[in-house]
Amino acid sequence: MSEMITADLVDLDLSADTKEAAARALAERMVAQGRVTDLEGFLADVAAREAQMPTGLDGGIGIPHCRSEHVTEPSLAFGRSTAGIDFGAADGPADLIFLIAAPAGADDAHLTILSSLARQLMNTEFTSALRSADDAVAAAALIRGEEAPVPEAPASEAPAQAESPAVGTAGTAGTAGAADTAGAADTAGAAGASEDSAATPGAASSGAAAVSTAGAADEAGERSGERSGGRPFRIVAVTSCPTGIAHTYMAAESLENAGREAGAEVVVETQGSAGFTRLDPAVIAAADGVVFAHDVPVRDKDRFAGKPTVDVGVKAGINRAAELIAEVRDKAARGEVTAATAPGATPVERAGEAGEGYGTKLRKWLMSGVSYMVPFVAAGGLLIALGFAIGGYQINKAPSVMDHFVWTQTDSWAALLFQIGQVAFAFLVPVLAGYIAYGMADRPGLVPGFVGGSIALTINAGFLGGLAAGLIAGGVVMAIQKVRIPAALRGIMPVVVIPLISSAVVGFLMFVVIGKPIATAQKGMTDWLNHLTGTNAVLLGALLGLMMCFDLGGPVNKVAYTFATAGIAVSNPSDSAMKIMAAVMAAGMVPPLAMALATTVRGKLFTRTERENGKAAWVLGASFISEGAIPFAAADPLRVIPASMVGGAVTGALSMTFGATLRAPHGGIFVVPLIGNPLLYLVAIAAGMCVTTALVVVLKTLRKPAPGAAAPGADEGARSTPADRKQPVAA
Numbered sequence: 188m189s190e191m192i193t194a195d196l197v198d199l200d201l202s203a204d205t206k207e208a209a210a211r212a213l214a215e216r217m218v219a220q221g222r223v224t225d226l227e228g229f230l231a232d233v234a235a236r237e238a239q240m241p242t243g244l245d246g247g248i249g250i251p252h253c254r255s256e257h258v259t260e261p262s263l264a265f266g267r268s269t270a271g272i273d274f275g276a277a278d279g280p281a282d283l284i285f286l287i288a289a290p291a292g293a294d295d296a297h298l299t300i301l302s303s304l305a306r307q308l309m310n311t312e313f314t315s316a317l318r319s320a321d322d323a324v325a326a327a328a329l330i331r332g333e334e335a336p337v338p339e340a341p342a343s344e345a346p347a348q349a350e351s352p353a354v355g356t357a358g359t360a361g362t363a364g365a366a367d368t369a370g371a372a373d374t375a376g377a378a379g380a381s382e383d384s385a386a387t388p389g390a391a392s393s394g395a396a397a398v399s400t401a402g403a404a405d406e407a408g409e410r411s412g413e414r415s416g417g418r419p420f421r422i423v424a425v426t427s428c429p430t431g432i433a434h435t436y437m438a439a440e441s442l443e444n445a446g447r448e449a450g451a452e453v454v455v456e457t458q459g460s461a462g463f464t465r466l467d468p469a470v471i472a473a474a475d476g477v478v479f480a481h482d483v484p485v486r487d488k489d490r491f492a493g494k495p496t497v498d499v500g501v502k503a504g505i506n507r508a509a510e511l512i513a514e515v516r517d518k519a520a521r522g523e524v525t526a527a528t529a530p531g532a533t534p535v536e537r538a539g540e541a542g543e544g545y546g547t548k549l550r551k552w553l554m555s556g557v558s559y560m561v562p563f564v565a566a567g568g569l570l571i572a573l574g575f576a577i578g579g580y581q582i583n584k585a586p587s588v589m590d591h592f593v594w595t596q597t598d599s600w601a602a603l604l605f606q607i608g609q610v611a612f613a614f615l616v617p618v619l620a621g622y623i624a625y626g627m628a629d630r631p632g633l634v635p636g637f638v639g640g641s642i643a644l645t646i647n648a649g650f651l652g653g654l655a656a657g658l659i660a661g662g663v664v665m666a667i668q669k670v671r672i673p674a675a676l677r678g679i680m681p682v683v684v685i686p687l688i689s690s691a692v693v694g695f696l697m698f699v700v701i702g703k704p705i706a707t708a709q710k711g712m713t714d715w716l717n718h719l720t721g722t723n724a725v726l727l728g729a730l731l732g733l734m735m736c737f738d739l740g741g742p743v744n745k746v747a748y749t750f751a752t753a754g755i756a757v758s759n760p761s762d763s764a765m766k767i768m769a770a771v772m773a774a775g776m777v778p779p780l781a782m783a784l785a786t787t788v789r790g791k792l793f794t795r796t797e798r799e800n801g802k803a804a805w806v807l808g809a810s811f812i813s814e815g816a817i818p819f820a821a822a823d824p825l826r827v828i829p830a831s832m833v834g835g836a837v838t839g840a841l842s843m844t845f846g847a848t849l850r851a852p853h854g855g856i857f858v859v860p861l862i863g864n865p866l867l868y869l870v871a872i873a874a875g876m877c878v879t880t881a882l883v884v885v886l887k888t889l890r891k892p893a894p895g896a897a898a899p900g901a902d903e904g905a906r907s908t909p910a911d912r913k914q915p916v917a918a
Contacts, residue, residue, distance in 0.1 A: 192263040192330050195220055197323035201266035201284065206237070209272050210251045213264035213286040222262040223288065227796040229257040231818070233286075238821050240428070240482060241275025244437065245506050248308055249274035252287035262288045263304065265326060267317070277506070283317055304330070309440040309505075420451040420516055423471050424478040425485050427458045428501045438480045438504030445508035453478075453512075458486060465490070476515035480504025492681075495519040522671050555626025556619040556657055557745050563618055564752045565853040567611030572851035572861045574605025583759065615756050616640045616653035623657025628664035631681045635660035635689035642697040649709040650753035656697055663689045724766065724843045731767065732774035732839025732875070736831040739778055740814040747771055752852045765848035769862060772811050773842045773872050774835035776855055779808030779815030780872070781834055781879035782827070788880065792887045797822065811855035823887070830882035838875030845871060 196216050203209040210233050217223040232255040236242070242250045249272060264286040271280025285304065307313045313329075320326040424442050428434035439455040446453030454474075456466045458481070465487065477496040479485050480503060495518035497511050504511065574582050578601025585591075585602035593599045620640030624632030639656025643649065648656075667685055676684075696702075734747035751771040754764030786793050786801030793801070800818045807815025820827045848863035859865045 190327075190331060191261055192265065192327050193220070194323040194327045196262065196264040197326045198264075198266040199320065199323055199326060201268045201272075203266075203268070203272060204270065206249065206251065206272055206274050207234070209249070209266060209268070209284050210234075210286055213266050213284065214288075216264050217258075217262055217286070217288060220262075222259055223255075223257055224259060225257040227794060229253075229255050229288070231796045232257070234821065240434075240502075242434075243274025243276030243281050244308070244502075245276055245278045246308075246311075246314065247271070247278075247280070247282045248276070248314070249281035249284040250287060250308070250434075251284070252289070254289040254291055256291040258288045258290045260290060263330065264288075265317070265330060267320075267326075283314060303436075306436050306440040309437055309444065420449075420476070420519070421474045422446060422451055422453045422476050422478060422512065422515060423466055423474040423491065424453060424455045424504075425458050425481060425491075426455055426501060426504055427481040427483050427485070434482075434501045434505065438501050438508075441505045441508040442478060442480065442511070445512050449509065449512045449516075451512055451516075476519045478504070478511050478515055480511070495521075495523055523669075552623050552626040552658070552661065553654070554745060556621075556623035556654075557749050559622040559625075560615055560619045560749070561745075561752075563611050563614050564756070567608045567615070568752070568755065568850070568852035569854060569858070570604045570608030570611065572608075572854070572858060574601045574603075574608060575850055576861050577601035577604065612756050613644070615752075616644050616650060619650070619653040620657035620660065623654065624660035624664065627658070627661025628668065631668070631685045631689070632661045632664045634686040635663060635693040638690045639693040639697050642694060642702065643705070646698070646702045646706050647709065648697075648702055648705040650749075650756075651709045652697070652702065652705045655701060655705055656693060659696055660689060660693045663692050718763075724763070725840045727767070728770040728839035728841075728843030729836040730839070731771050732777075732835035732837070733832050735771055735774040735813065735839070736778050736835030737828070739816050739820055739828075739831070740812075744775070744813060748775070755850060755852060760850065762848060765850055765863070766843055766846065768852060769847040769849035769868060770839040770842040772849060772853070772855070773847070773868060774839040774875065775813045776808050776811050776872055777834045777838050777875040777879055778813055778820075778827075778831040779804040781808075781831065781876045781883065782816050782819045783808060784876060784880045785883045789884045789887075792884065809856040811853055826883060826886040826890075830879045830886060833882060834875040834877075834879030836875075837878050838871045841871035841874055842868060847871065 196213075198212065198216065201209060201212060203212050207230075211226075211230060214223060214226055214229055214233070217229075218226050223229045232253040233251050236253040237251060242252065244250065251274070266284040266286075268280075268282050268284060271282050272284060273279075274281045274284075285308075287304070307330075316329055317326060320329060422442075424439070426435050426438040426442070428438075435457045439457050442455055443453050454466060454470055456464070468490070471490055474494060477491045477494045479496065479498045480501050482501045495515055497515045497518065499507075499511065578585070578598045582598070582601045582605050585598065585605070588599065588603045588606055591599070592603065617637045617640030620643065621633050621636035624636030624639075626632075636657050639660050640653045643652025643656050646652065664685055667688060668680075672680060731747045731751070734743050737743045748771055751764075751768045754760060755768050760768075783801045783804035786798045786804075790798050797819060804815040804819075816827065816831060820831070845864050845867035847865075847868040849858070849861065851858045851861055854861075859869065862868050
C-alpha cells in the first residue's frame with residue numbers, strides 16, 4: 188500500500204472559503220494522484236456524511252470524511268487556511284482541514300491507520316506543529332509520524348511524542364469500521380493495544396482487558412476520587428459516530444485523557460456497525476460508572492446494566508470530556524441508575540447534547556413512535572387496499588376466513604388479504620404508544636406503552652389516545668427510575684417492578700381519568716373531518732401539501748402523513764378521511780418527480796451527479812418516497828424547498844377539489860387503480876410537478892454567479908463558486 192498522505196496531498200495555503208469548496212480543492216488533489224476515480228461522486232459522498240452531522244471540532248479543526256466506492260486506497264489530504272472555514276464547530280472556523288477518504292471495501296488495517304489520525308488531533312503539540320509547518324513535505328511527514336512535533340510545554344509535562352504513531356504506524360489501538368454513505372450507522376470495533384505499541388495517550392483502547400498495572404493503580408490511588416480499598420474511580424465508555432473514522436476515536440482519546448487528569452481509570456470501546464471488540468466483562472463489572480458518547484445506538488447495551496450512566500452525543504465526548512467524568516462521579520455518589528442502563532435497554536432516540544430543549548426531546552419521542560408505526564400502516568393499508576381491489580368494497584362484510592375459505596374462489600383470497608390487513612392495522616395505536624414510551628424510557632417503557640395504547644383502542648380514544656398513553660407511560664417509567672433503589676433490588680426492577688407499577692398507573696389514568704375526554708376529542712375531530720366540504724377541504728389539502736414538502740420525510744412531513752393514515756386506520760373510513768389520504772400521498776410525490784423533470788428539461792442547471800440523482804428520483808417519486816428530493820434540497824435548500832412547497836400545496840388543493848379518494852396509505856402510482864377519480868388525481872400530481880419544476884428552473888436561472896464563477900451548466904467541477912453554493916442541511 189502506498190503512503191496515505193504525500194506532499195502532493197498537502198495545501199498549506201488553502202484559499203477556499205466554504206467547506207464545500209475546501210473539500211473540492213483537496214479532493215481534486217486526490218483525483219490527480221489517482222486515489223479518487225470520480226470527483227463528483229466522491230464529493231456527493233462527503234456531503235452526505237456532512238449532512239448527518241457537522242465535522243467541525245473545537246480547536247480549529249475540520250475533518251470532512253467518508254467511505255466511498257470512488258476511492259481506490261485509504262487517503263488523507265491536508266489543507267491549512269489562513270482565513271478559516273466554517274465546519275460547524277461551536278468555537279468558530281477551522282484552519283486545519285483533513286479530508287479523509289476510505290475505500291468502500293477498506294480492511295481493518297487500513298481503517299486502523301485512519302483512526303490513529305483522529306487520536307493525534309487531540310494532541311495540542313501535533314496541531315501546533317502543523318500550524319507552523321513551513322513546507323508540504325514536512326507537513327506530510329509529520330502526519331505520517333516520521334517527524335515528531337516540538338512540544339510547547341516543558342519536556343517533563345509533554346507526552347512522549349517521538350514514540351507516538353501518527354497515521355503510518357500499525358498497532359495503534361482501535362479498528363475503524365466503515366461508513367455507509369446513505370447515512371447508515373457506521374464503524375468500528377477496537378482491538379487492545381499491543382504490549383510493544385508506543386506510549387501514545389489513549390493507546391490502551393477498546394477491548395483492552397485491563398487499563399493499568401498494579402503500580403499505575405497505586406499511583407492513581409494517591410489522587411482524588413479514590414474508591415473503597417484505595418483504588419481510583421473506574422469508568423467504562425462507548426463511543427461511536429455515523430462513520431467512525433474520526434469522531435469515534437477523538438471522543439475515546441478525549442475521555443481517556445480527561446480520566447487521567449481526574450485520577451480515574453477509563454477504558455473505551457469504540458463501536459459501530461462493521462463490528463467491534465467488546466470490553467472484557469470483568470472490566471465492565473469492576474466499573475463504577477458508564478459514559479456513552481455516541482450518535483448511533485449503542486449495541487449490547489444491557490452489558491452496562493445497573494450502573495450510573497451519562498449518555499450524550501459523540502461531540503460532547505470530545506468537547507466536554509472532563510464534565511462527563513465529573514457528572515458520572517456525581518451520579519455514582521448519589522446512587523443514581525439511569526433508564527439507559529436498564530437490563531436489555533436499547534435506545535431509539537438519543538437525548539442529544541446537554542441543554543437540549545423539551546420541545547426537541549418531545550419531537551424525538553413522538554417521531555420514535557411514528558417511525559415504528561409506519562411499517563404497520565404500509566403493510567396493513569396495502570393489504571386492505573388489495574382486498575378491496577380484488578373483492579370489491581363489500582369484502583369488509585365477508586365472514587372470517589377461519590370459518591369460510593375456498594381455495595379456488597377469488598373472494599376468499601380477497602377476504603384473507605383484507606382480514607390480515609385489519610389485524611395489522613389493529614397494532615397501529617399500541618405500537619405508536621409503545622414506542623413513544625420506548626423513545627422516552629427505553630425498553631422498560633414498552634409494556635406500559637403497549638398496555639396504554641391497547642386501552643386507547645378499547646375506549647375508542649384512537650390516535651389521540653395513543654399519543655397520550657405513550658407520553659404518560661414514558662413519564663411514569665422515567666419517574667420510577669429516578670427512585671433510589673438498593674443495589675440488591677436493581678436486577679428485578681426492569682423485569683417485575685417497573686412493568687407492574689407503570690402498567691397499573693397508566694391503566695388507571697386511561698380508563699378512569701383522561702380516557703373519556705380524549706375519546707370525546709377524537710370523535711369531535713372525526714366528525715369535523717366528515718363534514719369538510721368546499722373551501723375548507725381545499726384549504727386543508729393545501730396545508731397538508733405544504734407540510735408534506737417542507738422537510739421531505741422529516742418531522743413535519745410525518746405529522747401530515749400520520750394525520751392522514753390515522754383517518755383510514757379503520758375498517759370503514761369516511762369519505763373525507765380517504766380524500767385527505769389521497770391529497771397527502773399526491774403532494775408527497777411531487778418534490779422528487781419535479782426534480783427529476785427539472786434535470787431532464789434543463790439539465791445544464793444541474794451537476795452531473797444531480798442529473799444522475801434525477802434519474803433515480805423518477806422511481807422514488809412514483810413510489811411516494813419524498814426523500815428522493817433530499818439530495819437536491821441539501822445542495823440548494825433556498826430554491827428547492829420553497830418551490831416544492833408551492834407545488835405540493837397546488838397538488839393537495841387540486842386533489843381535494845377533484846374529490847379523489849384513497850384507501851391505501853402508501854404505494855404511489857402503483858395504487859392508482861384503487862383511487863377514486865384516478866385521472867383527475869394524476870392531473871393534480873402533474874400540475875404540482877410542473878409548478879415546482881418551473882419555479883426551480885426560474886430560481887436557478889436567476890441565480891447570479893460570483894465574478895469568475897463557472898457557468899451553471901458547466902460539467903465536472905465547473906459549478907458555481909463556493910460563495911454561491913449553499914451549505915447542505917440535514918435531511
